[in-house]
Amino acid sequence: MDLALTEEQEMITGMVRRFVREEILPLELTLDPDADELPEADRLRLTEKTRAMGLYGLDIPPEFGGPEIDLVTRTLIAIETSQHRAGLYAPCYGVFGGAGLAQLFEATEAQQARYLHPMLRGEKSGFFGLTEPSGGSDPARAIQTRAVRDGDDWIINGGKIFISGADRADFGLVFARTDPDKGRNGVTCFIVDTDTPGFHVRRVVHTLRSARYATELQFEDMRVPHANVLGAVNGGFAIANDRLSRQRIPYAAGCIGVATKAHELALEYAPQRQTFGAPLSSRQAIQWMLVDNEIDIRQARWLTLEAAARAQRGDPFRKEAAMAKLVATEAGSRVVDRCMQIFGGYGVTKDFPFERWYREMRIRRIGEGPNEVQRHIIARDLLGASLR
Amino acid sequence: MPIRLDKPWLSLDAAAGLPGQLGVFELADEAGKVRYIGYAGGRSRFGLRSEVSAAADRIPEARRFRVEVTTAYLTRYRELLMAHKADQGALPPHNEPMPRLGRLSPGS
Numbered sequence: 001m002d003l004a005l006t007e008e009q010e011m012i013t014g015m016v017r018r019f020v021r022e023e024i025l026p027l028e029l030t031l032d033p034d035a036d037e038l039p040e041a042d043r044l045r046l047t048e049k050t051r052a053m054g055l056y057g058l059d060i061p062p063e064f065g066g067p068e069i070d071l072v073t074r075t076l077i078a079i080e081t082s083q084h085r086a087g088l089y090a091p092c093y094g095v096f097g098g099a100g101l102a103q104l105f106e107a108t109e110a111q112q113a114r115y116l117h118p119m120l121r122g123e124k125s126g127f128f129g130l131t132e133p134s135g136g137s138d139p140a141r142a143i144q145t146r147a148v149r150d151g152d153d154w155i156i157n158g159g160k161i162f163i164s165g166a167d168r169a170d171f172g173l174v175f176a177r178t179d180p181d182k183g184r185n186g187v188t189c190f191i192v193d194t195d196t197p198g199f200h201v202r203r204v205v206h207t208l209r210s211a212r213y214a215t216e217l218q219f220e221d222m223r224v225p226h227a228n229v230l231g232a233v234n235g236g237f238a239i240a241n242d243r244l245s246r247q248r249i250p251y252a253a254g255c256i257g258v259a260t261k262a263h264e265l266a267l268e269y270a271p272q273r274q275t276f277g278a279p280l281s282s283r284q285a286i287q288w289m290l291v292d293n294e295i296d297i298r299q300a301r302w303l304t305l306e307a308a309a310r311a312q313r314g315d316p317f318r319k320e321a322a323m324a325k326l327v328a329t330e331a332g333s334r335v336v337d338r339c340m341q342i343f344g345g346y347g348v349t350k351d352f353p354f355e356r357w358y359r360e361m362r363i364r365r366i367g368e369g370p371n372e373v374q375r376h377i378i379a380r381d382l383l384g385a386s387l388r
Numbered sequence: 389m390p391i392r393l394d395k396p397w398l399s400l401d402a403a404a405g406l407p408g409q410l411g412v413f414e415l416a417d418e419a420g421k422v423r424y425i426g427y428a429g430g431r432s433r434f435g436l437r438s439e440v441s442a443a444a445d446r447i448p449e450a451r452r453f454r455v456e457v458t459t460a461y462l463t464r465y466r467e468l469l470m471a472h473k474a475d476q477g478a479l480p481p482h483n484e485p486m487p488r489l490g491r492l493s494p495g496s
Contacts, residue, residue, distance in 0.1 A: 033430035034462050040487060167470065167490025200493045203391055204467040206460045213463040215490075350430035 003302070009073050015053060016080040023049065024084050024092055033350040036090040036211035046095040057097040057120065061105060064120060071249070075308040078250045079301070082257030083264075085353035088360045089212050091254060101126045101173055102246070103189070103239050107230055115171055115191055127172035129160045129192075129217065130240050140184030140237050145219065147176035147188060153223045154178075154190065156198075160217040167201045167215050169194050174219070175236050182234060189236035191228040198222030208359040244369060245318050248325040249311065251368045252304040255332030256297060258357050262339040263293045265352075270342055280342065289338040296331035303327050319381040322374040329364040329371060336361050391471050391494045395454040400444050403453060408435035411457040412464045415443055415450040415482075422472060423447055424482035427465040447482050466490070 005013070023046055027038065038046070050056045058074050060066025069077075081091035104116040104126075118124040135142035145158025156176050166172055171193050179186030192199060198220040205214040231239050267290060270281035280286045304327075307320035340347035340354040347354045365371050393414055413436060415424040424447055428439040436455050444450045458464050470492035473479050479486055 032462065036462075037488070167492060168488060194491075200495075201491060203494060204463055204470070204492070206389070206463050206467075210460040211462045213466070 005076070009076055012055070012069075012073060013076050013080050016055070016077050017083070019049070019053070020080060020083055020092065028085050031086075032211075033085065033353075033356060034211045036086050036093070038093045038095070043093065043095060046092070047097070050092075050096050055096055059098060059102065060120060064105065064116075071308045071312040072305055075249055075253050075305060078253035079257040079260065082254040083261040085356055086211075087261070088254050088258050088357060088364070089209060091257070097122075101128060103173060103230060103243060104191075106239075107191075108227075110227065111191060111230065118170075124170040125165065125168060127163055127166040127169040128243070129163050129166065129172050129174040131160060131162045133159065133161050133216075140187065143175055143177050143187050145174070145176040146180075147178050147190065147224075149178075149226075150223075152226050154188075154226060154229075156190065156192070156219045156222040156224055158219050159202075162205060162214040163217055164212065164214050166194070166217055167204075173230060173239075174224075175240055178236075179234055184237040185234050187236040187240075188233050189230040189239045190224050191230055192222065192224055196222050196224065207363065209363055210359070245321050246311070247368055248321040248374075249304060249308050251364070252300065252307075252321075252324040252328035255328040255361065255364055256300050256304060258361065259293070259297050259300070259328075259332040259335035262336050262354060262357060263290070263297060266290060266293070266339040266342045286342060289342060293335045293338055296335050300324070300328040300331040319378050322369075322377040325368060326371050326374040326378075329361070333358075333361045333365065391467060391492075392475075393454055393456055393468060395456055397452045397454050399452055400450065403437065403440045403444060406435075406437040406440060406455065407457065408437055409457045410459055410461050411436050411455055412461055412468060413440050413443070413453055413455040414468070414480075415440075415447055415453050417449040418451045420452075422476075422480050423449055424480050425465065425468050425472060427461040429461055467492070470494075 027042060047056065054067050057066045058069055058077060062068040078091065081096060082088060086093060100119040104112065104119065107116055115124065115126065119126055132142055132144055134144050145156060145160065147154040147156045156174065158176065160174070171191055174190045174192045175187055176190060177186055178188040199222055200218040200220065202216045202218050205216055207214060270286050270290065271279050273280040304324040307317050307324040310317035310320050336354060336357045340358060343352060343354060346352055349355065397416065410428050410430065412425070412427045414422050416422050424443055426439055426443050428436040432439050436457070440453050440455065444453065456464065466489065469479060469483060469486060470490055471494050474492050474494055
């Protein structure tokens with residue numbers, strides 16, 4: 001087994017690393033420390049650059065116009081694009097594009113024409129509406145939003161919470177219960193236009209993530225055509241579940257990128273900072289922090305790349321993705337915490353990125369399935385569905 | 389936390405005594421109409437004190453202000469702008485243009 005990067009992977013990651021250092025980091029010197037967006041002129045200029053690099057829309061399948069880059073390489077790229085202040089939730093401020101709602105690649109031709117293609121051209125944006133006030137970790141049971149068939153339409157009533165981007169979106173995927181007696185097999189996914197009467201963004205949900213907010217949605221007698229059902233009626237859980245497993249790999253990669261950057265800053269700082277007549281790096285307490293950082297980052301990196309490699313080969317990867325998410329979010333939190341400690345008072349100021357990473361990294365242990373759920377997933381795979 | 393700012397209005401003279409904290413603020417004219425919504429972020433030299441004073445200097449019709457101290461100044465700022473637009477049908481005149489602002493229907 002060869003764990004070395006290929007020549008092509010070295011070349012691509014090197015190119016992305018230079019892009020982050022030469023294009024993104026200088027801009028962050030003038031942006032608000034909590035910013036998650038670039039000024040429009042910079043966004044357009046840098047998007048042109050990533051297109052010219054052949055790296056725009058990395059996660060878009062080649063048949064839809066994306067560059068043909070394998071998942072392991074995309075994971076390595078995700079580790080690079082997150083190595084800056086806003087990198088955890090806004091890697092390179094979105095100038096590498098994204099696949100948007102990947103579920104739409106399985107949509108009907110008419111749905112693709114109306115939603116997917118405009119989204120890929122950057123003309124429309126969408127949101128993913130799964131979590132409800134009744135819970136997010138157990139979507140099969142927690143979904144209480146109801147959809148009732150009425151002729152050629154469905155009428156949806158209910159609400160969602162912690163939904164990112166819904167206030168700006170043109171449409172969204174809304175999961176609603178269509179059969180109250182069938183548990184996970186009674187949930188359907190609907191494509192909902194946000195200008196539909198009865199669709200309301202009721203409030204901003206403020207969190208530790210102080211720039212990119214979530215929203216709370218309410219649906220009041222919202223009428224959605226049957227043609228907007230994505231996949232099969234009562235087949236929504238599989239759509240949601242597939243997304244949850246896949247999303248854990250780039251989610252882990254972002255944590256590794258931030259941890260790597262934090263560690264790099266600490267490695268530069270520790271030999272320069274003098275305390276009691278000697279550099280910080282001469283103190284064993286600091287050395288051990290740096291050693292533990294290195295071990296944490298490598299463990300998370302290899303688990304995440306293993307999950308990506310399995311997914312790329314078409315092997316089952318649910319357990320591996322859960323491990324990657326679990327380890328990367330916890331390791332990333334520890335690394336940022338140690339680096340903040342090494343920087344002392346400066347570490348908690350907005351002059352440095354640690355305080356933002358510290359806040360945002362805390363969310364990662366809850367988002368995309370809390371780490372307790374990841375442990376449950378791993379245990380279920382080890383012991384069988386009944387946990388024997 | 390209420391969606392709309394509900395802190396008391398203060399005269400502009402009081403701006404010099406504001407804390408140097410992070411937060412959001414509104415400036416209103418003589419009639420109480422909001423003319424500008426702003427924030428004091430991580431790069432503000434003296435937080436709300438310097439940002440309110442600077443904004444008042446730029447906006448001749450400003451007569452009063454109110455502030456809310458918050459570390460979530462960016463999300464709160466966008467929320468106030470969206471709520472204002474939902475209530476008044478337009479942004480405060482000194483906030484135009486505001487690309488990529490979301491839509492909110494907060495109810496009363």
